[in-house]
Each structure stands twice: as C-alpha cells, then as structure tokens.
Amino acid sequence: MRGLSGARWLLGAAALLLAGDPFTSSHAHHTLHYFFTGVSEPGQGLPHFTIVGYLDDQQFVRYDSDARRDLPRAPWIRKVEQEDPQYWDWQTQLSRSWELYFRVTLWSRFNHSQGLHVWQWMHGCELDTDGRKGGHSQFGYDGKDFLSLDKETLTWTAADSRAQVTKRRWEADRVWTEGRKNFLEGDCIKWLQKYLDYGKETLLRTEPPVVTVASKASYGGLERLTCQAYGFYPKEIEATWIKDGESLEAETYRGSVSPNSDGTYYTWLSIEINPEERDLYRCHVEHDGLSEALDVAWKAPASVGLLVGCILGAVTVLILLVTGVVFCIRK
Incomplete structure (x- = not known):
C-alpha cells in the first residue's frame, strides 16, 4: 500500500541521515534529528501521529498519538530532569501542538484520495567539532519528496507540481518559514550541545577499529x-x-x-x-x-601443520608439568 511505502521512505531517509557519508572523512560531527510521521488512517502498527528524536545514532525520545506523552528512550536524557523538573510536561505540550498541526493543517489543506496516506517531516541540525553548523527541514508525502527548506533564501523547493500550492503558501507566511530557520540555527544547536553534555559518557567516547x-x-x-x-x-x-x-x-x-x-x-x-x-x-x-x-597488509595464515605442531607441543609440555607435580607430591 502507498502508506507502507511512505513508512519505508521515512525509515530509509532516517538511515541515510543517521549514517551520513562515512568514507569522506574521519572528522567527527554530531547531529540532532526529529522525524515526524502522520497517517490518514491509523493501523498496521502505525499510530495516527509519531515523533522520534535522535542524537547522533541514538534514539532518546518518542511521542505518539496513542500514549500522548513524550517518553525517554535513553538513560542519559533523564539528567535533564535535574535541571528542569517540568521538562517532560512542556515537551509533551509541544508535541501535542505538532500533532494538532498535522491533523488540522496538513490533512485539511491537501486533497487526498481514498486509502492510507502518509506525511513525513524530517528536520534537524549538525555540529562539527571544528564549530561548523548545518541544518535541514524536509517534508515528504506518500513515500516521495515534497518540500525542502532553503535556509539561505527562505524559500521552499517543490519536488513536484502538487507541492507548488503549499510552497507558495509557506513562502508567503514568513513567520512559519523564518521559524523553521531560526530553530535549525538557534534552539536546535543549543539543545544538541546540551544533550551531548548529558550523554557524553556514551556519545563522546572513542573506540578504535x-x-x-x-x-x-x-x-x-x-x-x-x-x-x-x-x-x-x-x-x-x-x-x-x-x-x-x-x-x-x-x-x-x-x-x-x-x-x-x-x-x-x-x-x-x-x-x-x-x-x-x-x-x-x-x-x-x-x-x-x-x-x-x-x-x-594481507598476511598469510599460519599453516595447518604448524598450528597442529604448536598444539601438540603445548599438550606435551602440560603433560610433563602435571607428571612432575604428581611425582613431587608422592615423593
């Protein structure tokens, strides 16, 4: 079904964003990404609305329309409660607002055919260890690209003709478009740094290959x-x-x-x-x-004969050692 292909689009896009391009550089960077999914007909294991947050490759928060509450998904995120005991309450209110936006704005302003349809939204930011920053905001519909934000020009790039109406509406709404840019360049980077501090034992460790x-x-x-x-x-x-x-x-x-x-x-x-x-x-x-x-470099493996010889030699030494111990005890 088309909705299932939409779910696959989200998973594939998430995998690409989380994986990045691992062979271009060994230079470390960190990312904070949120993945929103809204379906027209909940079912098949998909709630009506879902938000999942990732810091680097680790999921740390989840909200869905069944639980209707932000829930921690990594032990280190619980440290935020020490600084802000109301953190989960106000995050939950924010998530409920986004759920309402998906239900009222996205679904009501877009003509849909019968059947299951899926909206996705990916947005997040990146921070290199040398201080360079980046960010993106991209919408998808039914498994295909729909709109993506150009932060420099404050315009939206439409992937097809169906997206043109929404593109014009969002570009006319400067508050909405500037809000997305401000989040990516401001609050997103701030929270990325704060979350990294909470999870530094896990996320900032290094283990050599x-x-x-x-x-x-x-x-x-x-x-x-x-x-x-x-x-x-x-x-x-x-x-x-x-x-x-x-x-x-x-x-x-x-x-x-x-x-x-x-x-x-x-x-x-x-x-x-x-x-x-x-x-x-x-x-x-x-x-x-x-x-x-x-x-x-490639190294030739040890020959089977040499390996067997080493094993037999070790066994012989062990037998002699045991024999000597027994002899000493009897004596």
Missing part, C-alpha cells in the same frame, strides 16, 4: 582483498585501499557502516588485484580512536 585483511580467489586469475574494520566508535571513519602510496578510490568496492549489537560499528572495503602485486597493497584507516593511521 580492529582492522583485518583477507584474500580470496576471484575471476580471471585475479584475487579479491577484503579489508574489515570493526568495533569502532564513533561511526565516522576514513578507509581506503592504497598501492605504492596512491589511493585507489575508483577501484574500491565498499560496504555501508553498520551497527553492532554493542553500540560500535563495522564496515568493509574490497579490491580486485593481480596476485603477483599483493604485497604492494595496504588498507589505510583513519579514525578518532586511533593515535595514528593504520596501514594494514
């Missing part, structure tokens, strides 16, 4: 080298294949940066090579958890 290189035969006499980096945090990482000091970006196949169950990340990159030149290749990795960049 473990990097390994494996080899596998490929087609046409070629060989595929695969570099795996895992167990790292934060998710920003720079990894590339190099040969004689030259980056081989065009020849590299990449996997996405994906989460582990323990909150760290893993990724991989591979390249097809001439086996005779294997020793010239290095997997170059940079990450905030590393004191210096890694250049990892």
Whole structure:
C-alpha cells in the first residue's frame, strides 16, 4: 500500500541521515534529528501521529498519538530532569501542538484520495567539532519528496507540481518559514550541545577499529582483498585501499557502516588485484580512536601443520608439568 511505502521512505531517509557519508572523512560531527510521521488512517502498527528524536545514532525520545506523552528512550536524557523538573510536561505540550498541526493543517489543506496516506517531516541540525553548523527541514508525502527548506533564501523547493500550492503558501507566511530557520540555527544547536553534555559518557567516547585483511580467489586469475574494520566508535571513519602510496578510490568496492549489537560499528572495503602485486597493497584507516593511521597488509595464515605442531607441543609440555607435580607430591 502507498502508506507502507511512505513508512519505508521515512525509515530509509532516517538511515541515510543517521549514517551520513562515512568514507569522506574521519572528522567527527554530531547531529540532532526529529522525524515526524502522520497517517490518514491509523493501523498496521502505525499510530495516527509519531515523533522520534535522535542524537547522533541514538534514539532518546518518542511521542505518539496513542500514549500522548513524550517518553525517554535513553538513560542519559533523564539528567535533564535535574535541571528542569517540568521538562517532560512542556515537551509533551509541544508535541501535542505538532500533532494538532498535522491533523488540522496538513490533512485539511491537501486533497487526498481514498486509502492510507502518509506525511513525513524530517528536520534537524549538525555540529562539527571544528564549530561548523548545518541544518535541514524536509517534508515528504506518500513515500516521495515534497518540500525542502532553503535556509539561505527562505524559500521552499517543490519536488513536484502538487507541492507548488503549499510552497507558495509557506513562502508567503514568513513567520512559519523564518521559524523553521531560526530553530535549525538557534534552539536546535543549543539543545544538541546540551544533550551531548548529558550523554557524553556514551556519545563522546572513542573506540578504535580492529582492522583485518583477507584474500580470496576471484575471476580471471585475479584475487579479491577484503579489508574489515570493526568495533569502532564513533561511526565516522576514513578507509581506503592504497598501492605504492596512491589511493585507489575508483577501484574500491565498499560496504555501508553498520551497527553492532554493542553500540560500535563495522564496515568493509574490497579490491580486485593481480596476485603477483599483493604485497604492494595496504588498507589505510583513519579514525578518532586511533593515535595514528593504520596501514594494514594481507598476511598469510599460519599453516595447518604448524598450528597442529604448536598444539601438540603445548599438550606435551602440560603433560610433563602435571607428571612432575604428581611425582613431587608422592615423593
């Protein structure tokens, strides 16, 4: 159904925003994003209205039209209650106002056909560790882009002809459009910094990647080298294949940066090579958890015979040690 495709659009867009572009830089940045979803016919596990908030890749708050209250989703966000005991009350009132906006404004001013339809709104801000800031506000309808804000010109970019009417209405309403820009450049950055302070033990930690290189035969006499980096945090990482000091970006196949169950990340990159030149290749990795960049080469695995020999040797030593202890006890 079209509504389900809308839900997939939201999840896909959320994944892209949370993942970012992990291979362009190892430079850390932090994000605060809110994802709003409104459906015309609640059901199939979807409430009529939902808001989910993420700091970096961690969900910290959720509101929906069933519970009708903002609820914490990360332990560290409870620290806000020490500074403002009324925080959850006024956040809940704000969320209820947005629910009313979706019900009254978005649904009533847009002609819909029968069936399930979905509105989505993504907005949030980014802050680099060097002080650079950014922000975006984007609406989607039934799984497709609808309108996105240009903060510099205070205009809305329409994705199709159906969005033109809303575009003109919002551009005429300067209070609405300027309000979105002011939030992205002001309150959003302020709360991002405050939330980061609450969750710094989790969100500002660094864990270095473990990097390994494996080899596998490929087609046409070629060989595929695969570099795996895992167990790292934060998710920003720079990894590339190099040969004689030259980056081989065009020849590299990449996997996405994906989460582990323990909150760290893993990724991989591979390249097809001439086996005779294997020793010239290095997997170059940079990450905030590393004191210096890694250049990892393929290493031949230990032979089975050598491994068996080592095991037998260890067993022999253990038997001799036990025999000696028993002999001493009897003596």
